[in-house]
Amino acid sequence: MAELNFYSGTMDCGKSTLALQMDHNHRARGRVGMVFTSHDRAGVATLSSRLGLEVEAVEVTPDLSFWDVVVDSLTHGGRIDYLVCDEAQFYTRQHIDQLAKVVDELSIDVFAFGILTDFRSRLFEGSARLVELADHVMTLQVEALCWCGERATHNARTENGVMVTEGEVIVVGDVEDETHTAPTVGYEVLCRRHHRRRMTAATARAAAMSPDVLPFG
Ligand SMILES: Nc1ncnc2c1ncn2[C@@H]1O[C@H](COP(=O)(O)OP(=O)(O)O)[C@@H](O)[C@H]1O
Numbered sequence: 001m002a003e004l005n006f007y008s009g010t011m012d013c014g015k016s017t018l019a020l021q022m023d024h025n026h027r028a029r030g031r032v033g034m035v036f037t038s039h040d041r042a043g044v045a046t047l048s049s050r051l052g053l054e055v056e057a058v059e060v061t062p063d064l065s066f067w068d069v070v071v072d073s074l075t076h077g078g079r080i081d082y083l084v085c086d087e088a089q090f091y092t093r094q095h096i097d098q099l100a101k102v103v104d105e106l107s108i109d110v111f112a113f114g115i116l117t118d119f120r121s122r123l124f125e126g127s128a129r130l131v132e133l134a135d136h137v138m139t140l141q142v143e144a145l146c147w148c149g150e151r152a153t154h155n156a157r158t159e160n161g162v163m164v165t166e167g168e169v170i171v172v173g174d175v176e177d178e179t180h181t182a183p184t185v186g187y188e189v190l191c192r193r194h195h196r197r198r199m200t201a202a203t204a205r206a207a208a209m210s211p212d213v214l215p216f217g
C-alpha cells in the first residue's frame with residue numbers, strides 16, 4: 001500500500017541529502033518518480049544538498065496542485081511511482097491534502113522532507129498538516145548539534161549572531177559557520193534550553209569573554 005512519509009529534523013541535519021538518496025535508490029530499481037521543492041537555497045526548481053549534489057525539481061508555488069500535476073502526467077501516458085517533496089514546511093495545508101489524496105487514490109508513495117518549526121518555534125503550515133496526515137513521521141538520525149554539544153532541536157534566526165524572534169516566516173538562508181562571517185541574516189540550530197534563553201554561539205562566547213563573568217576584578 002502506498003504511504004505518505006514525513007522525514008523531519010532541524011536545518012542542516014541531512015534532509016535534502018536523504019531526499020536525493022531516496023530518489024536515487026528508487027530510480028536505480030526502475031521506479032519512476034517526480035521531485036518537488038520550494039524556495040531551495042540553490043535557486044528555483046532545484047533540490048540541493050550541502051554535500052554538493054543537486055537535481056532539477058518542480059518548484060511548488062501556492063497555486064500548484066499536486067493532484068493536477070500527477071493526473072496530467074498519468075493521462076498523457078506517464079508513469080509515476082513516487083514523489084519526493086523537499087522543503088515541505090513551505091507547502092500549504094491544501095498541498096498536503098493533495099499529497100494525501102495522491103497516495104490514497106493513485107497508490108503513489110510520497111516522501112516528504114522538511115523542518116517542523118520556524119525560528120519562533122512554531123509549526124510551519126505544511127509540517128503541521130503532515131504531522132496530522134502522514135502514515136509515518138520520522139526524525140532524522142543524524143543529529144545536528146547545538147554549540148553546547150546537546151542535540152539541536154530548534155532553528156534560530158540570527159542577525160550578526162544574535163537571535164531574533166520577529167520577522168517574516170519565510171526568509172531563505174543558511175546556517176552560519178563557526179567564524180560568523182556568514183550573511184547578516186542567518187540561522188543557527190540550538191537545543192531547546194539555549195533557544196529559550198536566546199543564547200547563540202556568538203552571544204555565549206561574548207558572555208564568556210565579558211569581564212563581568214571573570215572571577216577577579
Ligand atoms: N564537508 C562536509 N563533510 C561531511 N558532511 C557534511 C559536510 N558538509 C555538510 N555535511 C553534512 O550534510 C548535512 C547537511 O545536509 P543537507 O541535506 O543539506 O541538510 P538539510 O537538508 O537537513 O538542511 C550536515 O548535517 C552534515 O552531516
Ligand SMILES: Cc1cn([C@H]2C[C@H](O)[C@@H](COP(=O)(O)O)O2)c(=O)[nH]c1=O
Nearest residue numbers: 011012115118119155169170171172173
Ligand atoms: C527556521 C526557518 C528557516 N527558514 C528557511 C531557511 C532555509 O532556506 C530553509 C530550511 O532549509 P534546510 O534545507 O532545512 O536547511 O528554511 C525560513 O524561511 N524560516 C524559518 O523560520
